Amino acid sequence: MDKLRALRYFKRVVELNSFSAVAEEFSVPASSVSRRIKDLEASLGIELIKRTTRHVSITELGQIYYQHIGEILSKLTYADELISQSFDNPSGTLKVSAPPGLSKALLVPLFRRFRQQFPNILLDLDYTNEYALFGQDSVDLAIRGGPVDDTRLIAKPLIRSGFTLWAHTQLADRLNTQFGTTNWSIEQLCRCPAIMFRSKTALVPWWAHEQGDWQPVSSQPVLISNDSATLLDALAHGEGLLLAPDWLLPAHLKNQVMPVAQHHKLSPGKIHTVEINLVYQHAKYQLPNIKLSVDFICDYMRTHAADMVKF
Numbered sequence: 001m002d003k004l005r006a007l008r009y010f011k012r013v014v015e016l017n018s019f020s021a022v023a024e025e026f027s028v029p030a031s032s033v034s035r036r037i038k039d040l041e042a043s044l045g046i047e048l049i050k051r052t053t054r055h056v057s058i059t060e061l062g063q064i065y066y067q068h069i070g071e072i073l074s075k076l077t078y079a080d081e082l083i084s085q086s087f088d089n090p091s092g093t094l095k096v097s098a099p100p101g102l103s104k105a106l107l108v109p110l111f112r113r114f115r116q117q118f119p120n121i122l123l124d125l126d127y128t129n130e131y132a133l134f135g136q137d138s139v140d141l142a143i144r145g146g147p148v149d150d151t152r153l154i155a156k157p158l159i160r161s162g163f164t165l166w167a168h169t170q171l172a173d174r175l176n177t178q179f180g181t182t183n184w185s186i187e188q189l190c191r192c193p194a195i196m197f198r199s200k201t202a203l204v205p206w207w208a209h210e211q212g213d214w215q216p217v218s219s220q221p222v223l224i225s226n227d228s229a230t231l232l233d234a235l236a237h238g239e240g241l242l243l244a245p246d247w248l249l250p251a252h253l254k255n256q257v258m259p260v261a262q263h264h265k266l267s268p269g270k271i272h273t274v275e276i277n278l279v280y281q282h283a284k285y286q287l288p289n290i291k292l293s294v295d296f297i298c299d300y301m302r303t304h305a306a307d308m309v310k311f
Contacts, residue, residue, distance in 0.1 A: 091120035097132035101228035155277035168238035193240035194219035209265040
C-alpha cells in the first residue's frame with residue numbers, strides 16, 4: 001500500500017466530503033480513492049469513513065486521525081514544493097481565486113503579462129465570488145475584498161477605492177429635466193431606475209451617509225444580477241443607475257456614462273471605501289512560485305492602477 005497517497009486521499013475526502021471530487025482533483029477513478037482508503041483502514045484496524053450511497057461522513061476516530069495527519073501532510077507538501085521550485089526557472093501550477101468583476105476590469109491584462117513573464121508556470125484561474133478557504137480549497141493565491149482576520153494569512157492591499165453612482169448620459173439628462181435639478185434629493189434618488197448587484201444570499205442595498213449616519217435608499221430595481229458584465233451592459237444601454245466601485249467601469253464605457261448625485265456619499269455596504277487584497281498563506285511565501293507571483297502582481301498593480309491604488 002502507498003500509505004502517503006492513501007493519507008492524501010483521506011485528507012481531501014474529509015475536506016471535500018466527496019470521493020468523486022477527490023478523484024477529479026487527483027485525476028484518478030473514484031474507485032481508486034475508495035480502495036486506497038479501505039486499505040488504510042485495514043492497516044489501522046479502524047473505520048475512518050462511513051459510506052452510504054448518498055453520503056460520506058467521518059467517524060470520531062477518523063476525525064482524530066485527520067487532525068493529526070493534516071499538519072504532517074502540509075509540511076511534506078511544502079517541502080516537495082520548496083525543493084521542486086526554482087527562482088531561476090519557475091514552473092508548475094499556480095492556482096488563483098478572484099472575483100469575476102475584478103477579473104474583467106483589471107486582471108485579464110495582468111495575467112496575460114504574467115504568462116509572458118513566467119511561461120513555464122501554468123495559471124489555473126478560478127473566477128468566483130466565493131471566498132477560497134486556504135487549507136481546504138486547492139488555491140495558492142486569492143484576490144478578494146474585505147478584511148482578512150486569519151493570522152495564518154497575509155493580505156497585501158492592491159486597490160482601495162470609493163463608490164460612484166453612474167448613469168448613461170441620456171438617462172442623466174432625462175432625470176435632471178424630470179427633477180428640475182442636478183442635485184437630486186434622496187427622495188428623488190429613490191424614484192430612479194436602479195441596476196442592482198445580488199450577492200450569494202441577497203440583494204445588495206444602497207446606503208447614503210447623511211448627517212453622520214447611514215440611511216437606506218429605497219431603490220427601484222429594473223435589473224438584478226451577480227454578473228458585472230450584465231450590469232455594465234444595462235448601464236451602457238441607459239436602463240438604470242449603477243452604484244459601483246471606481247475600478248469596475250472599463251475606460252471605453254466612461255465615455256458614455258457620467259457620475260450623478262455626487263453630493264451624496266453612497267455605498268452598497270455602509271462603508272466609504274472597499275479594499276481589494278492579494279491573500280496568501282504566510283508559511284508559503286518562501287516558495288519561489290508564491291513569492292515571484294506576489295511580487296509581480298503587487299508591482300503590476302502599482303504601475304497600471306496607480307490612480308486607484310493607495311498603499
